[in-house]
Amino acid sequence: MVLAQLGGSISRAIQQMSNATIIDEKVLNECLNEITRALLQADVQFKLVREMQTNIKKIVNLDDLAAGHNKRRIIQQAIFNELCKILDPGKPSFTPKKGKPSVIMFVGLQGSGKTTTCTKYAYYHQKKGWKPALVCADTFRAGAFDQLKQNATKAKIPFYGSYTESDPVRIAVEGVETFKKENCDLIIVDTSGRHKQEAALFEEMRQVSEATKPDLVIFVMDSSIGQAAFDQAQAFKQSVSVGAVIVTKMDGHAKGGGALSAVAATKSPVIFIGTGEHMDEFEVFDVKPFVSRLLGMGDWSGFMDKIHEVVPMDQQPELLQKLSEGNFTLRIMYEQFQNILKMGPIGQVFSMLPGFSSELMPKGREKESQAKIKRYMTMMDSMTNEGKQLLFISNPKLMNDSRIMRIARGSGRQVREVMEMLEEYKRLAKIWSKMKGLKIPKKGEMSALSRNMNAQHMSKVLPQGMLKQIGGVGGLQNLMKQMGSTKDMMGMFGGGE
Numbered sequence: 001m002v003l004a005q006l007g008g009s010i011s012r013a014i015q016q017m018s019n020a021t022i023i024d025e026k027v028l029n030e031c032l033n034e035i036t037r038a039l040l041q042a043d044v045q046f047k048l049v050r051e052m053q054t055n056i057k058k059i060v061n062l063d064d065l066a067a068g069h070n071k072r073r074i075i076q077q078a079i080f081n082e083l084c085k086i087l088d089p090g091k092p093s094f095t096p097k098k099g100k101p102s103v104i105m106f107v108g109l110q111g112s113g114k115t116t117t118c119t120k121y122a123y124y125h126q127k128k129g130w131k132p133a134l135v136c137a138d139t140f141r142a143g144a145f146d147q148l149k150q151n152a153t154k155a156k157i158p159f160y161g162s163y164t165e166s167d168p169v170r171i172a173v174e175g176v177e178t179f180k181k182e183n184c185d186l187i188i189v190d191t192s193g194r195h196k197q198e199a200a201l202f203e204e205m206r207q208v209s210e211a212t213k214p215d216l217v218i219f220v221m222d223s224s225i226g227q228a229a230f231d232q233a234q235a236f237k238q239s240v241s242v243g244a245v246i247v248t249k250m251d252g253h254a255k256g257g258g259a260l261s262a263v264a265a266t267k268s269p270v271i272f273i274g275t276g277e278h279m280d281e282f283e284v285f286d287v288k289p290f291v292s293r294l295l296g297m298g299d300w301s302g303f304m305d306k307i308h309e310v311v312p313m314d315q316q317p318e319l320l321q322k323l324s325e326g327n328f329t330l331r332i333m334y335e336q337f338q339n340i341l342k343m344g345p346i347g348q349v350f351s352m353l354p355g356f357s358s359e360l361m362p363k364g365r366e367k368e369s370q371a372k373i374k375r376y377m378t379m380m381d382s383m384t385n386e387g388k389q390l391l392f393i394s395n396p397k398l399m400n401d402s403r404i405m406r407i408a409r410g411s412g413r414q415v416r417e418v419m420e421m422l423e424e425y426k427r428l429a430k431i432w433s434k435m436k437g438l439k440i441p442k443k444g445e446m447s448a449l450s451r452n453m454n455a456q457h458m459s460k461v462l463p464q465g466m467l468k469q470i471g472g473v474g475g476l477q478n479l480m481k482q483m484g485s486t487k488d489m490m491g492m493f494g495g496g497e
């Protein structure tokens with residue numbers, strides 16, 4: 001996934017720093033420089049990166065680090081907050097209401113994926129019972145109307161456009177009026193793609209906006225836009241009142257940092273992301289789970305939703321129980337792999353697990369990842385009876401050389417591959433051990449919990465080890481004050497809804 005590399009680099013920088021015995025200014029600076037480099041390489045705008053560095057330095061108190069508090073958590077929290085700050089302008093965008101007509105205008109650079117996104121947006125709402133309609137006000141690109149017509153027909157969404165009319169303002173106004181009469185509640189106006197140098201096209205966009213009076217203007221941006229993102233986004237914002245952003249092509253391998261810059265330039269929230277060419281490859285965007293996943297902190301709630309979606313109901317309590325016991329055995333890894341293979345888009349599921357950065361299971365390389373998992377499973381399958389007992393034991397040391405060799409022979413794999421599988425197991429076991437004692441709420445319970453929870457309640461949900469690290473209930477209270485809400489806290493720990 002886009003930005004995955006950035007997440008990986010940041011996590012590594014934090015890890016390196018927390019490995020140091022003494023954290024002094026030099027070590028902290030090295031860590032921050034590493035993070036800065038990663039952000040710049042990912043095409044985040046220089047000014048933003050500098051600001052972020054200064055802010056982190058202000059927040060992170062060296063004395064706290066020296067006093068032996070959880071260094072990793074303190075730095076990670078500061079970075080988490082700063083990244084969230086860039087992506088979250090602090091005010092929600094206009095939200096259309098079902099049954100009440102809203103006009104939504106889409107703007108963006110040529111080829112950003114605007115037309116595709118208009119249809120995805122319409123389709124997403126249609127599935128939820130809305131009555132969307134599409135208006136093609138792109139008279140500039142030959143074939144634009146045909147493309148929209150084709151997409152709309154496929155999704156069975158009404159559309160409006162013209163092959164002969166060359167005035168986009170006129171088409172837009174007529175289309176909006178037509179669909180208002182037809183009681184459509186989401187009238188989506190697609191405009192032609194433009195570049196900031198094209199003054200005439202910018203003027204035209206302004207006129208369409210003035211004439212249709214959209215309730216919301218959505219800026220569509222290709223995630224691979226790079227360093228130019230900030231200026232481009234700002235140019236759009238200066239001409240029309242952009243109120244939300246949709247970032248497309250998040251499935252690609254682009255650096256993606258430009259997206260962060262563009263969001264900062266428009267000061268508008270990202271509301272959806274496009275993750276493929278198909279109509280349903282479109283996801284609601286939520287800042288905290290996204291940043292959490294980016295930093296390899298996991299999106300516990302997303303993972304839980306997936307579990308509820310895919311793992312058969314009768315197996316859910318057992319699986320969750322095992323996770324909360326924290327005793328991770330090879331057997332659990334095996335079952336987890338089985339579930340993961342069932343859960344579909346593997347990269348997506350993996351990136352939600354705490355400790356798995358999406359770098360490990362990048363989207364677009366699902367086949368590879370899937371093959372790897374299947375290989376691991378064959379090795380586990382081929383364990384001799386004696387070896388099978390080991391599946392239930394959570395001590396990898398019991399896997400001695402002769403056992404490893406037997407497994408390799410039995411599965412027709414190299415010793416190196418068995419060792420790799422065991423390494424993966426050890427890594428996962430370490431991650432899951434942190435989950436020990438975590439009380440896992442049932443679906444839907446988390447929001448109620450986070451609404452009503454105070455530090456006392458929360459201390460009951462958190463694993464004891466984690467609570468200790470924070471400094472007990474008192475430390476938790478302070479942290480909650482700092483973070484502003486329980487929901488944010490749950491996000492930090494990979495929870496929340």
Ligand SMILES: Nc1nc2c(ncn2[C@@H]2O[C@H](COP(=O)(O)OP(=O)(O)OP(=O)(O)O)[C@@H](O)[C@H]2O)c(=O)[nH]1
Binds near residue numbers: 251274
């Ligand atoms: N992989 C991927 N491709 C996408 C995504 N969104 C759009 N595309 C592709 O990007 C290309 C351009 O998309 P369009 O919707 O035609 O772009 P546009 O912004 O309307 O183009 P103009 O009308 O020239 O402004 C098409 O090939 C789309 O299939 C996405 O999220 N992921």
